[in-house]
Amino acid sequence: MPVKGRWALLLLAPAVLLVAVFFVVPIAAILLRSFTEPQLGLETYRSLLADPTTLRVLGRTMLAGVIAVIVCVLLGYPYAYLMTLVGPTARSLLMVVVLVPFWTSLMARTFAWISLLQRDGPVAALLGFFGMPDVVLLGTSAGVMIGMVQILLPYMVLTLVTSLSQIDRGLLTAAQSLGANRYRAFLQVYLPLSAPGMFAGSGLVFILALGFYITPQLLGSPQESLIAQVIGVRVERLVDFAGAGGLSLILLLATAACLFVGLLAVKPLRNLAGQSGVRR
Numbered sequence: 569m570p571v572k573g574r575w576a577l578l579l580l581a582p583a584v585l586l587v588a589v590f591f592v593v594p595i596a597a598i599l600l601r602s603f604t605e606p607q608l609g610l611e612t613y614r615s616l617l618a619d620p621t622t623l624r625v626l627g628r629t630m631l632a633g634v635i636a637v638i639v640c641v642l643l644g645y646p647y648a649y650l651m652t653l654v655g656p657t658a659r660s661l662l663m664v665v666v667l668v669p670f671w672t673s674l675m676a677r678t679f680a681w682i683s684l685l686q687r688d689g690p691v692a693a694l695l696g697f698f699g700m701p702d703v704v705l706l707g708t709s710a711g712v713m714i715g716m717v718q719i720l721l722p723y724m725v726l727t728l729v730t731s732l733s734q735i736d737r738g739l740l741t742a743a744q745s746l747g748a749n750r751y752r753a754f755l756q757v758y759l760p761l762s763a764p765g766m767f768a769g770s771g772l773v774f775i776l777a778l779g780f781y782i783t784p785q786l787l788g789s790p791q792e793s794l795i796a797q798v799i800g801v802r803v804e805r806l807v808d809f810a811g812a813g814g815l816s817l818i819l820l821l822a823t824a825a826c827l828f829v830g831l832l833a834v835k836p837l838r839n840l841a842g843q844s845g846v847r848r
Contacts, residue, residue, distance in 0.1 A: 595816075602813030612814040622798070622815070629795040630822065632713065633777040637770045639717045640724040644769070645762075648728035652735075663729075666722045674719065678786050681715045682706060685787065712788040719783065720776055724769040731765020771827055778823055795819050 602612050616622050651662050669677065684691050685706040695703045705711035735758060743753035781796040788794075793801075795815060802812040 598809065598813040599817055600813075602810045602817060605810035612810045613818070616811065616814050616818065625793060625795055625798050626818065626822065628792070629778055629819070630826070632709070632716070632780075632794060633774045633826075635713060636716050636720055636777040637773050639713070640721050640773050641766060641770060643717070644721055644724035644728055645766070648725050648732055651725075651729050652732045652737075666725050669719070669722055674782060677719065678715060678783050681711070681718070681783075681787055685711045685714070706787060707789045709788065709792050712784045712792065712794075715783045715787045716777055716780055720773045723772050723776065727769035727772060728762070728765050731768065732762055735761050767830060771830065774826065775823060778819060 603609070605612070647662070647666075651659050654662065683689060685704075686692075687704045687706070689706075691705060692703055695701070705714065739757050739761070740750070740753045743757045744750060748756065778794075779796055780794060781800060784792070784794045785797055785800075799812045799815050802808040802815070
């Protein structure tokens with residue numbers, strides 16, 4: 569093996585060891601219990617997949633992740649696009665606005681949303697001003713989604729900014745010189761080129777949304793529990809480590825399947841940019 573390869577392995581060794589000790593080994597132990605308790609085999613997974621409540625919670629969690637991704641893309645894409653248009657000073661100010669939430673703990677932000685969304689809170693007063701009185705978002709799925717989007721939106725924006733800043737805006741000028749208006753040039757050239765960035769940000773937001781525990785626990789209700797809360801109940805109250813490990817594996821496989829489908833879906837969008845001719 570070349571000397572450079574040996575040094576690379578030595579540099580990677582601490583990180584690999586850290587991941588193996590604190591990530592791979594615990595996950596392997598949890599999954600092993602799901603296959604060996606209460607008996608060796610797939611009984612844990614049969615009981616979980618036969619339970620309509622488990623399937624309903626899993627579907628609710630997936631739906632929450634999809635909604636979070638859609639909202640974050642709709643809010644984050646224009647913001648990230650604006651950051652690529654403005655000058656360095658304005659871009660720095662916009663970046664500070666994105667990074668400010670990271671300076672406050674997740675718990676503090678969630679408790680702040682409790683104050684904002686509760687009955688007679690500022691949000692309820694604002695909705696009442698616009699003719700929607702007695703609207704209480706605390707303890708509802710909408711309230712949970714608001715808190716989740718506020719936490720996840722910076723991840724989407726930062727990922728999109730990195731991707732959009734690498735797109736050559738001269739391609740838009742070239743498309744317009746061929747007869748396309750600015751909207752068509754954006755849709756047929758710029759948007760497909762930004763699809764990988766959107767997919768990367770969407771994947772990150774989706775994965776983080778599936779594992780949310782604190783925000784749904786504090787802003788939601790037991791009737792609208794997500795999968796992380798159910799796993800927590802099995803561990804803390806039922807002491808069912810096998811069931812919790814089974815749910816974790818099911819969630820992991822479902823997440824991987826969704827990301828794989830998303831990867832297949834984003835390829836046609838990327839290929840649109842390579843199609844010849846922006847027709848008049």
